[in-house]
Amino acid sequence: MSVPAAFASIATAFSKAGLGPYHPAVARWPGTPAYDDGGSITTPGTPIAKPCMAQIAAATQKMRTEVGYVDKDVALLVLVTTIDGELDTDATVEVTAGPHAGSYSVQSTNKDSMATHWICRGRAV
16 A cells, blocks of 8 residues: 555545544546637536545645745645546636635645645635
8 A cells, every 4th residue: 555545545534534634625627628610619618527535735835936826725635546537727626614614716726745735726606
């Protein structure tokens, strides 16, 4: 078992027992629409939704120095092995339970050094 998988397994187990900070969430993307020659949408994009586990925390000092930071931005931590694929700034993450339930647009993404988390700057939407 990899370090990210082991960490996610432990963090998820503690959180499901009510002892951890991670909560069920869904990462959502709008999909990519098809356009005709005149620029009109001919087929809307198929929305994509991927379940994951996320934690909301105070924005880091690094996030506070990023271009576009606003005072209400938060640190959005998503366990890497709980989401199928990459997380990017086209996504919105909906935290479906817990004290910070709500939807957050992803403003920036990075992985921590052990690749256990996506460390994102999120903004409530």
